[in-house]
Amino acid sequence: MSDRDPRPTRRNVVVLFIDIVGSTELAERLDPELLLRILDRYYAACRTEIFEHGGAVEKYIGDAIMAVFGVPVSREDDALRAVLAADAAMTAVHRLSAEIAPTHGVRLDAHCGIAFGEVMVADGSGSNVRVIGDTVNTASRLQSAAGGGEILLSDDVARLVRRHALLDGVPPLTLKGKRDPVRAWRLITVEPDRGAPETDTVPLIGRTEELQQLTRFHDRVVRGRQCCMATLLGVPGIGKSRLVREFLTNLPEDVTVLAGRCPSYGIGATYRPITEMLEALNGDWPTIAEAVGTEGERALRGLACRGDAEYQDDTPGVAEIAQAVRSLFEVLAQRRPLVVVLDNLQWAEPTLLDLIEDCSAWLADVPVLLVCVARPELYEARPSWGGGMTCAMALELGPMSPPHMARLVAELRAGRADVVAHDDDGTYQRVIHGSDGNPLFAELMLETLAEGAASLPPTIQALLGARLDRLDAAERQVLERAATIGHSFSVEQLEVLFDGEPAMTAAPLSRLRRERLIRRGALPGAYEFAQTLTRETVYALTSKEVRADWHRRLADWFGDRAGDASEQAPFLGPASGDVSRHLLAACRLTRQVRPGDPLLPELTGRAADQLIRDGGQALHRRDLPAAIALLEQGREMLPPGRDEHRSLAVRISDAELARGEAAAAAAALDRAEELLPEDPRTQLTCVIQREVLALRSGARAPELEPLRVRLALDPRDDLSWCRFHQLQALVHIQEGRFGAADRALRDGLALARPMGDRYEEDRLLGGLCELVQWSPTPVPEGLALCADLLARFAGDRALLVPVLVTRARLLALAGDLGGARESLDTAGQYAEELHLGLSAVAVVQVRGLVESLDGNHQDARELFSRAAAALRTAGHGGPAVTLEIYAARETLRQGDVRQAAAELARGDAGPPQLRGELTALAMRGAIASFDGEHADAMSAADRAAALLESTDDPCLRGDVLVEIARIRRAAGHDPAEPARRALDAYLSKGATLSARRVRDWMKGLR
């Protein structure tokens, strides 16, 4: 803890206020000289307790004393120390009162308040500290609210000391200067050794391999009758103590177990673990005493006397104690195998470490297994630990796997009715993934969750904060920069923040790795935090002003680097996301600590532009949730009144609609009108887009003419025009007029290109490509469009899938069934890899068409049915009905008329599509015709012919006309006219396969 940084630091501390009750009355009744003497004794008593428990007295305010725990260094038990100090100070005050009451006729009493939280500490060295922050006020207010003799704890402090104290909840306090009532707890008793209850409510999860290793090692000790040492290492809370408990439970009956823990607090507790072991041996003492001999007995007895006893002549020396402990183990192990557990060795005094090493080196021929449990920093105190021993092993516990964490969380949930009350799967997922494979963190997060709090539990903060405070200044500087860069970081990035001084990073990095705070990443020069929570804690404890500056520099660096990507080194990471992330953080922090900064508007503008650009890319990739989040963030950063708000709203609205969120899609438009009030172009664009939303939600087609009249007033409003053409296309598609829809999209495209709006252009091209399956545009032209788009969207598989599906359909129509299948295979593979559910359904559907054209009607039927079922599950009732009708048609084509009729009768739930309606009508005619009901058949055919006039889809027309021709022929009428028209329809599209079949059929007629 040498060279600490003298700059003001953010840190988590515990603040304690203690004050005399009724001091005015005392002043009234006592002579000031006497009062001063009494108060001096009171101060002295309190100060002593505060110092002895590791606190620093910050200042005296009137008669009150303010103390801080956690400066200059945090310890994970700062809260416990503060509570112990308060309790002891209170006892001292009462002692003083009892002493003066008879002679001075006054009683003295005090009250206390303790709070935990983030503060700024200026000049944290020595006793001269200045602590600024709301935590100070809270502690002071709690103290005022406490009655005489009472110690009130804030909620966080209560959580931190709960395992060591009895507390009583008090009704939420309304404190001066606080908006909301504050939860508080009254201290009843505190007892540091109460410790955690060691009954495990959850079975041991995972760790089988580690448990086996320990068990095998123990077998070796027993079989070989030798002393061995197992060191179990791991970060706080990872499950070391738990594993050892499990190991001990599974040991054979005849094994003697001695266990002791090193405490984190208190001076002079060197042999505490040994005295704990001796306590457990009380019953056996006479026999043991005899066996270890007089010297040994004296040494061990000496350990039992409390540290506050006066120095005695016969106080044993270190060597004697080591010798005695060794004989003790020897004596016990001669009777039965012995396991000695020493937990929390990272807090052991060097003398105790010497003693353990000495034992393992000198104990011979007796089966003793020393299990040493410690956090990785044990190696800081003793780098050579375990080296040079003949029989030693080290076992390191790593994070638990996500499936194991999921099981743990499930078990913990099952055991807590209060948590179940907050049941919500998303939250549990957050605990599973947010706890870094650390079971303690999961437990603590769940506990906080049960209490309805959202932030990082104070228990975790205290644990991690203490760990970080043990780092030296160089390590801390590296870690703070790394945390600002992100979970993963590289040496190169660190150097950017160190102004290119490589010397600053190398050594601290390797020390941080040894301390298990970071580990190597996948790429050369890359590292990552071993625990996400560590990063979060370091980040939170770094000055915001400094962070804001670093974030800005990182944004610049990532931005420049994106420009450096080249053919030779194209992989420079996802730079754009990083740029916006850092810009956003820089803005947020600057706004918090320097709201008047003249550079802020420029920074905000940059962040908005970058977010919008990233959002556009995400939209292009069809990563809708990300796109919406980015665009919305960009929109909120962009100053109102900027023209971009209009196109942003349209994009957000498109993305929401594609996600099926119609209300959110509409809300995006409302927001644009708020941000660009009184702007006629925005209003018009929004009106048009609202019509699109309505149409997509199943409303009737709107009147286009009034819109066109409004548009004519501003011929240069390209975006509104462009969107109008898209609306037009949608209306035409709904009416079955694919040629007109195609023309409308091309009109839109003609505007989007000169606007340079790649988003609109892609959208229109995608729409055209989909349309080309049904529109009169001939197959070769459609295939050319597909080829263009395959090149344009190359490398973006989500965009390629619909193009490949269209291509497959066109190829199949042209008779290239092999090519069609190949295209579908690729599309299917992409759709599966990218989890594109609906696109996968489209692939299955077109496979159905290909098999049908190939005459494999059984396969085609299954494919159509499968696609229909998937669509129904996804809530697309209309298209599902159409596909069910197609499936029934395949049954009919196999010749199973009755079955087809039954299937047709079933599949009518859902809004009908023109396509499905026509096909069903033609099928009904065909079935009637087969049954000899020619009049019914002809009437169905006539109705189909009439309905057919509303669509220009050539293949749909061809398919229905072929059925009409067959019906006519069966009824004894001339089929030539509909057959010829079917042929013309197929030929105009270039659907050669179907055309050939009609032609053959017509030849057969002659």
Ligand SMILES: Nc1ncnc2c1ncn2[C@@H]1O[C@H](COP(=O)(O)OP(=O)(O)OP(=O)(O)O)[C@@H](O)[C@H]1O
């Ligand atoms: N494998 C496991 N299965 C179920 N619960 C576990 C497992 N490992 C740890 N736990 C639970 O997680 C909590 C933390 O574990 P434990 O106290 O053993 O951590 P530790 O590594 O000893 O930490 P410290 O260094 O702070 O002593 C305990 O409540 C423990 O019961």
Ligand SMILES: [Mg+2]
């Ligand atoms: Mg432990």
